Structure formats: C-alpha cells, structure tokens
Amino acid sequence: MTPRPVDAVVVGSGPNGLAAAVTLARAGLRVTVLEGQPTPGGGVRTLPLEGPRVPAGEGLVQDVCAAVPAAVSGSAFFEEFDLAARGVELLVPEVSYAQPLDGGRAGIAWRDLDRTAEGLGVDAGAWRRLVGPLVRHRQEVASIALSDKRSVPWSGAGTPAGAAAFLQALAVLAGPGGERWWRTEEARALITGVAAHTITRIPSPAAAGTAAYLGALAHGPTGWPLVRGGIGRITDALLADLRAHGGEVVPDHPVRSGPDLPAARATLLDTHARVAADLLAEPYRSRLRSLPVGAGVCKLDYVLSGPVPWSRPEVALAGTVHVCGDVGDMRRAEAEVAAGRHAERPMMLLSDPVPLDPGRLGRTGLRPVWAYAHVPRGSSRDVRAQADAQLERFAPGFRDLVVDCVVTPASRMAEHNAAYPDGDISGGAISLWHMISRPTARMDPYAVAPGVWLCSASTPPGPGVHGMSGLHAARRVLRALGRPVPSLAP
Numbered sequence: 008m009t010p011r012p013v014d015a016v017v018v019g020s021g022p023n024g025l026a027a028a029v030t031l032a033r034a035g036l037r038v039t040v041l042e043g044q045p046t047p048g049g050g051v052r053t054l055p056l057e058g059p060r061v062p063a064g065e066g067l068v069q070d071v072c073a074a075v076p077a078a079v080s081g082s083a084f085f086e087e088f089d090l091a092a093r094g095v096e097l098l099v100p101e102v103s104y105a106q107p108l109d110g111g112r113a114g115i116a117w118r119d120l121d122r123t124a125e126g127l128g129v130d131a132g133a134w135r136r137l138v139g140p141l142v143r144h145r146q147e148v149a150s151i152a153l154s155d156k157r158s159v160p161w162s163g164a165g166t167p168a169g170a171a172a173f174l175q176a177l178a179v180l181a182g183p184g185g186e187r188w189w190r191t192e193e194a195r196a197l198i199t200g201v202a203a204h205t206i207t208r209i210p211s212p213a214a215a216g217t218a219a220y221l222g223a224l225a226h227g228p229t230g231w232p233l234v235r236g237g238i239g240r241i242t243d244a245l246l247a248d249l250r251a252h253g254g255e256v257v258p259d260h261p262v263r264s265g266p267d268l269p270a271a272r273a274t275l276l277d278t279h280a281r282v283a284a285d286l287l288a289e290p291y292r293s294r295l296r297s298l299p300v301g302a303g304v305c306k307l308d309y310v311l312s313g314p315v316p317w318s319r320p321e322v323a324l325a326g327t328v329h330v331c332g333d334v335g336d337m338r339r340a341e342a343e344v345a346a347g348r349h350a351e352r353p354m355m356l357l358s359d360p361v362p363l364d365p366g367r368l369g370r371t372g373l374r375p376v377w378a379y380a381h382v383p384r385g386s387s388r389d390v391r392a393q394a395d396a397q398l399e400r401f402a403p404g405f406r407d408l409v410v411d412c413v414v415t416p417a418s419r420m421a422e423h424n425a426a427y428p429d430g431d432i433s434g435g436a437i438s439l440w441h442m443i444s445r446p447t448a449r450m451d452p453y454a455v456a457p458g459v460w461l462c463s464a465s466t467p468p469g470p471g472v473h474g475m476s477g478l479h480a481a482r483r484v485l486r487a488l489g490r491p492v493p494s495l496a497p
C-alpha cells in the first residue's frame with residue numbers, strides 16, 4: 008500500500024507513536040503511520056499464543072511485550088484520552104506486586120497501603136514513612152517522572168510536597184542509608200523488586216526513581232492494572248480514535264533508510280534512537296548514536312495446565328510477581344547483566360492474567376503466563392532452564408504444570424519490533440544521566456533534525472506505556488506548525 012500525501016508521517020505505531028498521531032490528527036493534520044510489522048501496537052499488542060504442544064483451537068492470546076500498563080494512571084495523555092470511556096476495562100488486582108522469598112516467605116504489596124504496611128511487621132512504620140507521602144502526592148510524583156526533563160512540571164499546589172517525597176525516596180533507596188531504613192528482608196526486597204524494573208545496577212539513582220514512581224502508583228486507585236482481553240485493547244482504542252480523525256496506519260511498511268520516508272511537513276520517529284539514527288543524515292545520525300543500547304530481555308510465554316503453585320498463597324493474587332529472591336540475589340543478577348554476563352538466578356517479572364480475567368483461559372483450561380528475564384544486550388541464550396529453576400524455587404511443582412513455553416531471546420526481539428535492537432526494551436541504556444539527557448543532552452530532546460522529531464521511549468520520560476513521549480513531541484510539532492494543542496477527550 009502506497010502512503011497518501013500527508014502533513015505528518017509517524018514511523019512506528021507503539022503507544023508513543025499512536026499518542027502523537029492521535030494528537031496531530033485531532034489538531035486537523037492529515038496523518039499517516041508507517042508500521043514495519045503486520046500488526047500495529049508495538050509494545051502494546053495481544054496476539055494468538057501458539058506452540059507445538061498447545062492443542063489446535065485452544066484460543067490462547069498473549070501480550071507480546073507489555074502486559075501491565077501501570078503508567079497509564081498518572082499519564083496526562085491517557086488521563087485526557089480516557090480509556091474507560093472508550094470501553095477499555097482496567098482490571099485492578101488486590102495485590103499490585105509480590106516478591107517471593109525462600110522458605111515460603113514473601114513481601115506483598117496490597118493496593119491498600121495500610122494493609123501492606125501491617126503485613127511488614129516491624130517495618131510497618133518505615134513503609135508508611137517512605138511510601139505514604141509518595142502515594143498521597145502520586146499525581147505530582149507522576150508529573151515529575153513523566154515530564155520532558157527539560158521543564159519544571161507544575162501540577163498544582165501539591166508539587167513541592169510531591170517533589171520532597173520523591174527526593175526522600177531517592178535518598179533512601181539510592182543512598183547508603185537504605186540498608187538501615189528497613190529491618191525485615193520482606194520490606195527491603197519488596198521495594199527493591201520495583202527498583203529492578205529498570206534493568207540496571209541496584210542500588211542506583213535511576214532504579215530508585217523508578218521504585219518511587221511505580222511504588223506510588225501501586226497504591227493508587229488503579230494500582231498496577233491488567234486489561235480485560237489483553238493490553239492490545241489499548242492499541243485498539245488509539246487506532247479507533249486516529250481513524251475517526253482521518254488518520255491511517257499502513258502495516259508491513261518498514262522504513263529502512265531516509266529515502267524511504269515520504270515527504271511531509273513533520274516526520275515523527277517512534278523507534279529506538281539507534282534505528283532512528285540510520286534514517287538521518289550527518290551530523291544528526293552521530294548525535295543519536297551517542298545514546299548507548301541498554302541491556303536486554305528474554306521473553307518467556309508459558310502455557311500452564313494450572314495456576315502457579317506459589318509457596319505463599321497470597322502471591323497468586325498479585326498482578327505482577329518479581330521473581331529473583333532477596334536483595335542480594337537481585338543486586339547480583341543486575342550486576343551480572345550490567346557486566347554483560349548471564350545471571351545464574353536472573354531477575355524476572357511474571358504475570359498470570361487468569362485470576363482477574365478468566366476469559367483468558369483456553370478452551371481446555373490451559374492458561375497463558377507472561378514472563379521475561381533480564382539478560383545482557385544481544386544475548387542469544389534461551390534462559391528457560393534458569394527461569395524454570397527460579398520458579399520451581401518459589402513455587403514447587405511449577406515444572407510439572409508447564410505444557411509449553413515459547414522463548415524469544417534478546418537477539419530475536421527486533422524481529423517483532425525493530426525498536427528493540429539487541430533486545431533493549433528501554434529505548435537505550437538506563438542511568439540517571441541517560442534518563443535525563445536521552446537521547447542527547449540538547450534543550451529539545453524531541454527535535455532531532457530539521458522537520459524530524461523523535462517520539463519513542465528513547466526520549467523523556469523513557470520506557471513504559473504512558474504515551475507521554477508521543478504527547479511531548481506532538482506538542483512541539485504543533486508549536487512549530489503554529490497550531491493549537493487539541494482536546495484528547497472522547
């Protein structure tokens with residue numbers, strides 16, 4: 008299909024590309040999105056899950072990349088876009104996340120802050136003092152975390168208190184005092200599991216910032232939600248709005264070099280800085296190439312014959328389970344990956360959607376369980392054996408339930424999403440400097456060449472399903488074209 012003449016071309020239909028496309032189309036621009044894959048959505052897709060041992064017609068679907076869109080709450084884009092009004096049902100687990108430990112112990116983050124604190128025994132007060140202010144000022148904390156990192160976000164009178172809560176959490180979680188803040192391994196490991204979402208060394212300021220922001224959202228009204236039917240429903244809602252405003256998506260249309268780009272008043276690139284660099288001329292190409300590629304993930308799509316038999320039953324109530332062990336295990340695992348080696352006990356994230364969404368069960372009762380493990384960038388290793396061992400450690404009998412497991416090593420992630428070179432799902436290396444300065448330390452992180460804006464996770468605020476890189480970039484495009492920013496409401 009040949010793209011039509013347009014005002015704006017967006018390369019890539021991930022949540023940021025579609026957030027930008029929707030914003031521009033609503034402003035009255037003719038928008039075309041060029042997508043390299045046959046299915047739109049990038050990191051926000053739900054597709055059939057098939058494997059050699061899954062019976063034909065089982066009807067399982069799996070979230071290909073993201074499964075838990077925690078960052079939609081707190082995102083100015085999704086707040087105004089209003090997913091609920093568009094029929095996207097966020098399912099809120101009673102337990103936002105859990106951290107199983109040896110000996111049948113676990114840290115449990117209930118959505119209810121007080122219940123979480125009470126479950127942590129002598130650390131109840133410490134949890135309330137650190138996480139309580141973050142939760143009370145979660146809107147302000149989210150505006151700091153999801154800002155363009157070039158302006159001071161002002162989200163109302165609570166901003167100074169939100170900033171103070173954020174800074175206190177950074178000091179505790181990244182600084183030397185962190186060890187003394189907690190007395191139980193349950194509390195220490197629980198919050199460290201959130202920090203370990205960043206695929207970087209822990210403790211570190213970047214990991215601490217992630218723990219503060221995601222930790223605050225966990226106790227908010229939508230916690231860390233899942234989506235009924237799969238996360239792809241979010242993409243469906245974005246596509247419906249784009250089409251309603253005259254935009255179009257051209258699938259199976261990879262853009263491999265600058266001459267592949269159609270002429271337009273504005274070109275937006277929803278792809279990794281490294282991939283975007285290849286579409287630009289010098290000196291813009293070299294600038295973008297200065298953002299290092301980050302560590303990778305190995306995706307594991309399990310098909311189980313029953314629920315994961317966690318030693319501690321409450322872990323099964325969690326929408327997200329951080330599987331690695333105690334703080335020492337997590338530090339070792341992340342240090343190995345940062346040094347380019349595989350961890351014997353890797354850091355993993357796991358989500359079983361069935362307890363909240365029984366419709367995800369297959370025809371004969373098989374269930375899809377989503378997981379991924381942190382690995383060095385470019386790793387071609389299938390880490391299934393290490394992942395199984397980790398799960399068996401905290402859920403004895405797990406191996407007996409595995410009917411199938413589709414493994415996608417880091418080196419193959421780019422086959423289904425060119426924005427994940429070497430399996431880097433973070434849009435570039437994660438450190439405090441790279442989170443603030445990405446993609447380059449220029450005043451405008453989005454305008455990367457004349458008439459070209461980068462709008463992917465390689466720009467602030469970074470990875471996650473929030474659409475904010477797309478919104479920040481689209482606002483700058485509209486300013487350049489002298490157009491007002493439109494309403495995003497349904």
Ligand SMILES: Cc1cc2nc3c(=O)[nH]c(=O)nc-3n(C[C@H](O)[C@H](O)[C@H](O)COP(=O)(O)OP(=O)(O)OC[C@H]3O[C@@H](n4cnc5c(N)ncnc54)[C@H](O)[C@@H]3O)c2cc1C
Pocket residue numbers: 018019020021022023024025041042043044047048049050051071072073074075076077078260261262263277278279282304306379423424425426427432433462463464465469470471472473476
């Ligand atoms: C296994 C995994 C688990 C994750 N879990 C979570 C989670 O639970 N919660 C969360 O918030 N985030 C999660 N993430 C991260 C999240 O998916 C991403 O941060 C987010 O999707 C980034 O959005 P984006 O729009 O910047 O890019 P993407 O969603 O990656 O979309 C980029 C799009 O651009 C297309 N593209 C790239 N280059 C080209 C080209 N040259 N030509 C044409 N098309 C191109 C790609 O095909 C893709 O469709 C996860 C990611 C992975 C891979």
